[in-house]
Amino acid sequence: MxxxxxxxxxxxxxRVGEWPAWTQALLEVLDRQTPGHGVDPELLSPFLRTGFPWHSPEAHHPHLASADAWWGALEPSFADAFREAGADEVSAEKLAKAVRRAYLHPDRxxxxxxxxxxxxxxxxxxxxxxxxxxxxxxxxxxxxxxxxxxxxxxxxxxxxxxxxxxxxxxxxxxxxxxxxxxxxxxxxxxxxxxxxxxxxxxxxxxxxxxxxxxxxxxxxxxxxxxxxxxx
Ligand SMILES: [Mg+2]
Structure with a gap:
């Protein structure tokens, strides 16, 4: 064989889009939840360059084995990015939770x-x-x-x-x-x-x-x- x-x-x-996939996904969340937001995508990107499992490939991560745990571990980074883009505490967490669905959208x-x-x-x-x-x-x-x-x-x-x-x-x-x-x-x-x-x-x-x-x-x-x- x-x-x-x-x-x-x-x-x-x-994943389609003008920006790198994760930046793009966060932008799509903003576009949907706060149309006309005018956020510079470059503001979001720094929060997406670390913190993903593949940024620490030396670490085994069995604790992220459930999908909820996997996404849950990323939500603080997403929320930080949205806060940097001007969202208040409550909105930032709500927006962070919406990234999962946006990223996975089959049409993208x-x-x-x-x-x-x-x-x-x-x-x-x-x-x-x-x-x-x-x-x-x-x-x-x-x-x-x-x-x-x-x-x-x-x-x-x-x-x-x-x-x-x-x-x-x-x-x-x-x-x-x-x-x-x-x-x-x-x-x-x-x-x-x-x-x-x-x-x-x-x-x-x-x-x-x-x-x-x-x-x-x-x-x-x-x-x-x-x-x-x-x-
Ligand atoms: Mg590849």
């Missing part, structure tokens, strides 16, 4: 144009697909909505496993489930979490979409994967 282990966000799919998620053709083409060459992602607890709903589930043999989601890439355990857990594999590749857009993490775990990896000097192999899009994994 030959396996391709894909990152999700920034590799196969993305898209597959990259080359995602399904790449998965299908590689499947026809005998490759099977898995997801290994640092993501939100409801990832499976997003994956289903995008029609990606029928191409996948399994999903390893950090919100459930408690291990964020590049933690070695995130990769070890996948390998442990693939004892009879002939080949395994990791594919992702993050040179640290995906590629360096995979290589440290002894798995070959391909960087896609976001080039980093010195990191090879690299593919601008997913059409080049087939040639690389053919070896």
């Amino acid at each position: 030959k396996w391709l282990v894909w990152d999700f966000d920034g590799t196969l799919a993305y 998620w898209r597959l990259y144009e080359d995602a399904l053709p790449a998965l299908e083409g590689l499947s026809s060459r005998g490759w099977r697909h898995l997801l290994l992602t640092n993501h939100v607890p409801e990832l499976e709903e997003i994956v289903r909505h995008l029609g990606l589930d029928r191409h996948l043999h399994g999903i390893y989601n950090s919100a459930e496993t408690g291990y964020e890439k590049p933690h070695p355990e995130a990769f070890r857990a996948v390998l442990e489930d693939l004892p009879d594999s002939n080949a395994v590749w990791i594919i992702g857009d993050n040179a640290d979490a995906d590629v360096a993490g995979a290589k440290a775990a002894g798995i070959p990896a391909i960087l896609v979409r976001r080039r980093r000097e010195g990191v090879e192999p690299y593919c601008e899009n997913l059409t080049g994967i087939a040639e690389i994994v053919r070896g």
Whole structure:
């Protein structure tokens, strides 16, 4: 059996919007709850650069295993951002609670144009697909909505496993489930979490979409994967 282990966000799919996904989600909450707010998105961003589980990949987080605990741990950061944007204490907490629903809104998620053709083409060459992602607890709903589930043999989601890439355990857990594999590749857009993490775990990896000097192999899009994994 030959396996391709894909990152999700920034590799196969993305959340639409002018701003980075989390800033965008908070903006959407403001747009809905306080139309005409005029808040500069740059005010929100600093509160979203720390505090997420993937910002501390060295830490195992079994205490965030329930979706409510996972989102609950982020609400103080969201509330801080809304306060910075001018919300009072009560409104900031209410707005913070609304981020979960906004972020997950199915209409905000898209597959990259080359995602399904790449998965299908590689499947026809005998490759099977898995997801290994640092993501939100409801990832499976997003994956289903995008029609990606029928191409996948399994999903390893950090919100459930408690291990964020590049933690070695995130990769070890996948390998442990693939004892009879002939080949395994990791594919992702993050040179640290995906590629360096995979290589440290002894798995070959391909960087896609976001080039980093010195990191090879690299593919601008997913059409080049087939040639690389053919070896
Ligand atoms: Mg990614």
